[in-house]
Amino acid sequence: MIDPAYQSYRNLPPVAGIASFAEAARPGFSIDECVARLKRHHWAWRRLHGIFIGRLTAEPVYELKMGFSLHAHYCAEHAAAWRHRVGEMREPPLGLDVVPHPALEAFFDEILAAPDTGALLLGLYEQALPALRAALARHIEETNRLVDHPSFRLCRFALIEVDEMLAYGARAVPAMLDAAGRAALQPWVDLLQALLAQAGGLDGSQPEAPGELHRQFAGGPVAPDRFVPRRDERFPDPYNMGVHAEVFLYDEALPVHAKPLMLYYKRLREIDVPEMMASIIGETTGKPWDYTVDMTRQLWDEARHAMMGEIGFLQAGIDWRQLVRINFTWSLALNTQLPPLERHAVLYFIEQGLMPRTGKRFEWEVGQAAGDAFATLIQDYDWADEVLHARIGRDWYVKAIGDAKQAVEYGDACWSRVLIDWRSYRERGLTQHENWWPALYAAWCRRHGRTPDPAVMAYATSYESARADLQGISASG
Structure with missing residues (x-):
């Protein structure tokens, strides 16, 4: 005492x-x-x-x-x-x-x-x-x-x-x-x-209660569609691929004032990256826990990016639920067509395309050139996050493949095998690939007292033509 x-x-x-x-x-x-x-x-x-x-x-x-x-x-x-x-x-x-x-x-x-x-x-x-x-x-x-x-x-x-x-x-x-x-x-x-x-409580601190161990829902087969993405009713057209953001952003002939809207779309569309990364983490075995920590951090970053896009639309006075069509075609295709390592390979390959000046730095510069403080802010952090994600890819994917050159080549080969068949989506009645961009841009102009630019209103680029123009640029994020 x-x-x-x-x-x-x-x-x-x-x-x-x-x-x-x-x-x-x-x-x-x-x-x-x-x-x-x-x-x-x-x-x-x-x-x-x-x-x-x-x-x-x-x-x-x-x-x-x-x-x-x-x-x-x-x-x-x-x-x-x-x-x-x-x-x-x-x-x-x-x-x-x-x-x-x-x-x-x-x-x-x-x-x-x-x-x-x-x-x-x-x-x-x-x-x-x-x-x-x-x-x-x-x-x-x-x-x-x-x-x-x-x-x-x-x-x-x-x-x-x-x-x-x-x-x-x-x-x-x-x-x-x-x-x-x-x-x-x-x-x-x-x-x-x-x-x-x-069990004696979660921490085992209590006396264990006697009794037979029963289960109600557990013990059956794993749901085969647990990594097939689903969306709620605010995503009425999830197969829609009628607007290609990258073509618009890279077209120097189009005015910069409208480009932050496409940045917000690109960010919100990143809902599909956590959907895909969850499947990699959930189906990959035999890795140290540090792998899980890093990959889950990246998954959360991608979710943050999606919410940055949501907030971007809201602070711009746009109700994205009414005017924007966010698809899940990327996560759906990867999760159902490739095994986990090949999904990671595609993710790494796409991330490498975001590292040069024409990638994340370019998107940040678009925000600056448009004079949009919020777009500049989110792209600043998005750029930093992608640098971190490239490091995660080097640590856990590149080392598993061999070297950086092999890793990129393998990712390219895996990505080339993924079939995102936008034509068949229309033929099967899953979507009409509505070009929702003019309505979105017109609503933004009304909200901000601007006269719509005819070239921006006329923008319509199919994924078929965009694929030829933008080889290696992701259809996702």
Whole structure:
């Protein structure tokens, strides 16, 4: 027992300000106890990441795709931090790929297999994440903050983003699940809670409840279309390829004042990159966790780019839902025609085309030349992100192929095999490839009191002619 009369020098904060003398003297977890809990936390981060990635592509609601992209990024980074911490605690081999408890595995399997969006959100944001939050808070409360300060700090920082995810879920669940739907799912919620109890809680801190392990939705075959992109009703014409942004941007004869609208379109169209990258991450095995961290960071960046385009339209006074047709033909083609490595090869090949002066720097210069501050801002960051993505490609794709030359050639060959058959989309009645650009430009002119430029209004370039003009420039982003 510490003498209450003992004081620090001039009553300065004791123990570096992280605890009182009494708190620092309190018993806490042994190394073995601490590691056991950290491994459970890590398993939760890892499984949550896999669920966000595994359900992103086929989730039709745009806002949820974006939210899942961010939350997958958070989970990947926190899982990496936990792996590093366990590795500091006399733990080689780490055993982080070992299922910590069968009931905990079944708990996350059930959420991954949730039959619809409402159930998925309920499982993620009202069951899994609250259980993880309680486990992190319990670790902070029960560990010795001095001797286990690195773990304490990880948990404290993680709670910031867990609380952010929970706040998102508090709005998302009632938006997508009504009272009747919630009532119908109550037996499944009871099952999830029973599985957690059987596991001794998410962190294993409670006595394990006896009982037979049951499953409701999990255990069947993996959905064959889980990486086939879907869109909500605000994307009524997802096969539409009637407007080719790159031709317009590179045409020096066309006035620059309208080009930021095409930049916003190009950015918003990048919804398809997270849809495609999720399939690479979800179907690639045998990579170190750092691969998952880097690829998920890039996936989140691409989601950010899409939202930059959305905000670009909104701040320009344009309702993109009424005037712009955002397609998914790129992610659909790659996800259904190529295996994961070849998808990554195409992604890298396209990114290399964005690095020269005619790529991302050019788009930034367009924003500047148009005097559009927001377009300039987003292209500045988009350019920086693409430099990072090129590094990620070198680290994880080029090294797997051999060298940069081979990597580009292989990506070119893979891309040349992808069939985005815009003619057949029309012939099959999937789209008429409406040229929606004149209506968009005219609306922008009305909003800003400008007289529409006849050359801009007349713009119409088919993908057939554009392919000949712009070899190597992506039809996506």
